[in-house]
Amino acid sequence: MLGRLIAWSAGEVRIQVCGASTERFLNLCMRGEIALWDVVRQDGRTLTATLSIQDFYALRRLMGRSGCQVRVIQRRGGPFWLKKLRVRWVLSAGFVGVIGLLVVLSQFLWVLEVDAAPGIPVGHLREVLRQNGVYEGAWLRSIDTDDVRRAIQSEIPEVGVIALTYIGNALRVQVDAAQMKPLSIDRTAPTGLVATREGVISQVTATGGQPLVKPGDAVEVGQLLISSAIPNTTEWGTPHRGHGMGRIMAYTRHTVELLCPLSWTEYQKSDKTHNRYALILGDRRIKLYLGSGIPAGSCDKIIEKTRLSIGSRLLLPLTLECQTWRETDAVQVTGDAQTVGEQAAKQWLSDLQKQIDGVILESNWQIEEIEGAVRVSITAACEEQIGAEMIDRTPLPEPSQPS
Amino acid sequence: MGLKDWGTQVGRTIQGAPRVEVEGERLVIERHRGVRLYSESCIRIDCPGGEVCIEGNGLTLEALSRAEVSIHGRIDRVIWPGGG
Numbered sequence: 270m271l272g273r274l275i276a277w278s279a280g281e282v283r284i285q286v287c288g289a290s291t292e293r294f295l296n297l298c299m300r301g302e303i304a305l306w307d308v309v310r311q312d313g314r315t316l317t318a319t320l321s322i323q324d325f326y327a328l329r330r331l332m333g334r335s336g337c338q339v340r341v342i343q344r345r346g347g348p349f350w351l352k353k354l355r356v357r358w359v360l361s362a363g364f365v366g367v368i369g370l371l372v373v374l375s376q377f378l379w380v381l382e383v384d385a386a387p388g389i390p391v392g393h394l395r396e397v398l399r400q401n402g403v404y405e406g407a408w409l410r411s412i413d414t415d416d417v418r419r420a421i422q423s424e425i426p427e428v429g430v431i432a433l434t435y436i437g438n439a440l441r442v443q444v445d446a447a448q449m450k451p452l453s454i455d456r457t458a459p460t461g462l463v464a465t466r467e468g469v470i471s472q473v474t475a476t477g478g479q480p481l482v483k484p485g486d487a488v489e490v491g492q493l494l495i496s497s498a499i500p501n502t503t504e505w506g507t508p509h510r511g512h513g514m515g516r517i518m519a520y521t522r523h524t525v526e527l528l529c530p531l532s533w534t535e536y537q538k539s540d541k542t543h544n545r546y547a548l549i550l551g552d553r554r555i556k557l558y559l560g561s562g563i564p565a566g567s568c569d570k571i572i573e574k575t576r577l578s579i580g581s582r583l584l585l586p587l588t589l590e591c592q593t594w595r596e597t598d599a600v601q602v603t604g605d606a607q608t609v610g611e612q613a614a615k616q617w618l619s620d621l622q623k624q625i626d627g628v629i630l631e632s633n634w635q636i637e638e639i640e641g642a643v644r645v646s647i648t649a650a651c652e653e654q655i656g657a658e659m660i661d662r663t664p665l666p667e668p669s670q671p672s
Numbered sequence: 673m674g675l676k677d678w679g680t681q682v683g684r685t686i687q688g689a690p691r692v693e694v695e696g697e698r699l700v701i702e703r704h705r706g707v708r709l710y711s712e713s714c715i716r717i718d719c720p721g722g723e724v725c726i727e728g729n730g731l732t733l734e735a736l737s738r739a740e741v742s743i744h745g746r747i748d749r750v751i752w753p754g755g756g
Contacts, residue, residue, distance in 0.1 A: 296706035299738050308733035310712055318733075 280322040280346035288337025379586040380439035386446040459497035461513040461661030468519035478513020497661035517656035527645040536597040549588040610636030627653025690719035722753025
């Protein structure tokens with residue numbers, strides 16, 4: 270392909286060769302270092318072939334020996350094209366002008382894409398970018414990506430990794446949220462474990478500190494389960510502070526009352542769709558339809574944006590927006606109390622299982638219908654971890670006196 | 673060995689045996705000496721060791737130079753000296 274393009278740029282001539290021995294002509298060309306391509310047999314006495322301009326001039330001195338007649342049927346390529354353009358100077362000037370305009374315009378930033386992670390203030394990010402010379406229409410060479418990166422990091426503390434990628438005359442700014450360090454209590458701090466729920470202890474696994482409860486004990490919310498104050502364990506030892514930690518499993522009970530309506534509205538998709546188009550030029554939006562862009566009835570609105578570009582790298586500041594409105598039908602749905610209540614109870618138990626660090630051992634619910642709604646009373650018996658670390662300021666016990 | 677055969681052998685040693693390469697609908701012959709016959713159904717290429725005959729349909733000479741000849745078209749059979 271590249272070879273053909275180079276040959277075309279240098280200029281080529283298509284010839285028709287007619288004679289009794291066209292093979293002799295081909296061999297003469299070969300011996301005379303004349304390269305031929307696209308040699309096509311037309312009939313027993315005629316063939317067509319393509320050769321470069323230089324070879325065509327060289328061919329003229331061999332013609333006497335070949336016994337064939339050569340006729341030019343087409344001239345094509347750069348030199349011939351330029352010769353034509355020399356006459357049509359307005360067209361030439363226009364062509365040069367368009368090329369020049371493309372070169373000039375490709376020096377500017379036409380498209381700025383900001384892709385920020387959830388939690389990053391996009392408005393503030395755009396403002397910081399603008400202050401640092403990154404906006405649609407900015408001169409590309411004036412943008413220092415290192416400076417921009419540093420400015421974003423100093424202005425927006427929530428930012429983690431920043432990636433600035435040039436795609437032709439578009440700049441994509443991808444910003445990731447910073448990884449927040451999880452809150453943790455200093456491992457050397459004197460901490461204890463307190464109960465987050467009331468229940469009956471089923472299992473105590475203390476890996477630090479002094480356990481204060483044993484299986485079978487009933488505990489209340491906030492009760493200290495493992496203390497940081499460790500008494501002396503030897504006759505001459507002294508009490509000291511430790512880092513209380515471990516897992517305290519307990520039988521707990523969760524109860525809740527839910528109130529659910531027995532009838533509600535559901536939107537069902539219909540086959541009726543309407544398409545509306547708009548052009549987005551920079552910050553301006555040009556509607557290609559009449560009326561308002563706000564749907565009158567109930568419908569789903571799907572917006573698809575297509576960025577117009579020349580090739581994959583030269584993006585134009587023009588976006589075609591296609592709005593597809595799919596009408597939806599509002600349908601009133603009524604359920605029976607038993608089904609609605611059971612679904613609500615199962616959903617709540619499923620959510621509870623995700624919340625607790627343990628298992629649901631047993632559950633039951635009662636369903637009661639009241640004036641167009643249903644009341645569901647749910648009780649779940651669980652075995653779960655109820656200990657939570659916190660700073661323990663329990664005074665140290667008195668050291669034991671030797672007898 | 674006669675003088676003609678000896679000359680042929682020397683020429684073949686200097687120029688080397690022809691190299692025929694087939695890729696899909698394209699056939700390239702290197703170290704050739706010219707075209708003996710060119711038609712849409714048969715092309716005969718003169719080579720140091722003899723004649724290479726390409727039979728097929730819609731055959732065209734895609735490129736012809738002193739170094740190589742490239743043939744395009746539906747190739748049914750290639751006959752070369754010492755082969756079949």
